[in-house]
Amino acid sequence: MDNIVSESLVVSPVKRKDGTYSLRLCINQGQLTVGMLKTVMDTMAKFNLTSLRATTGQRMNLEGIPEAKLSEVVASLGTAVEKAPPGLSVCSGAGVCLYGVQESRAVGDKVLALVKENGPYPFKVKSGVSGCKLACGLSFIRDIGLVGAPKGWDVYFGGAATRNAGVGIQLGKNVSEDEALSMIGKALVYYRENGRKRERTSGTIKRLGADALLAAVK
Ligand code: SF4
Numbered sequence: 001m002d003n004i005v006s007e008s009l010v011v012s013p014v015k016r017k018d019g020t021y022s023l024r025l026c027i028n029q030g031q032l033t034v035g036m037l038k039t040v041m042d043t044m045a046k047f048n049l050t051s052l053r054a055t056t057g058q059r060m061n062l063e064g065i066p067e068a069k070l071s072e073v074v075a076s077l078g079t080a081v082e083k084a085p086p087g088l089s090v091c092s093g094a095g096v097c098l099y100g101v102q103e104s105r106a107v108g109d110k111v112l113a114l115v116k117e118n119g120p121y122p123f124k125v126k127s128g129v130s131g132c133k134l135a136c137g138l139s140f141i142r143d144i145g146l147v148g149a150p151k152g153w154d155v156y157f158g159g160a161a162t163r164n165a166g167v168g169i170q171l172g173k174n175v176s177e178d179e180a181l182s183m184i185g186k187a188l189v190y191y192r193e194n195g196r197k198r199e200r201t202s203g204t205i206k207r208l209g210a211d212a213l214l215a216a217v218k
Pocket residue numbers: 091092093094097098099100101130131132133134135136137
């Protein structure tokens with residue numbers, strides 16, 4: 001490890017029930033470099049931290065940090081942000097997976113850029129991008145879902161895995177990447193303008209109806 005250069009991470013603190021803190025490591029698409037791993041390992045060893053947990057959003061949580069040590073742990077890892085940036089689940093895609101028909105990772109970055117560009121929103125927006133209909137990127141149950149199809153993408157909006165759980169509304173079928181991104185952009189604006197505070201996309205669609213969303217993205 002001596003020749004490995006540490007890399008800085010962006011982290012977001014969350015208070016836990018027992019008074020300790022968890023730090024969300026805001027990594028992109030679940031990818032950790034060797035340098036990032038070194039930073040995390042060195043920090044865990046230095047502060048005697050024993051719990052590093054993978055999240056459903058393909059990030060990591062470093063748990064059990066005493067409040068008195070929080071700022072030192074943050075400084076050891078990198079920089080803190082008050083709120084973690086929007087999350088994305090993405091599968092390995094056609095470049096890696098035998099079943100993939102579309103490349104998911106590059107499109108994932110574009111979806112995330114769209115989410116950032118059109119905000120702020122009434123509540124969090126999670127995205128899922130999958131290279132085929134097996135949907136390992138959780139596309140059916142994310143606010144924004146893209147599923148690889150033979151000639152492009154199937155597009156979903158308003159899926160949820162928690163409250164109002166269910167598959168999102170299909171906005172498009174086998175459309176090009178540009179069409180898919182355009183539909184998602186319009187759906188995000190619709191949600192931004194019509195969603196109530198702390199209402200997820202699934203709640204807005206349940207309250208106002210799928211037809212209103214479909215009309216907005218035409
Ligand atoms: S969704 Fe399809 S392409 Fe992506 S990892 Fe799963 S099987 Fe592979």
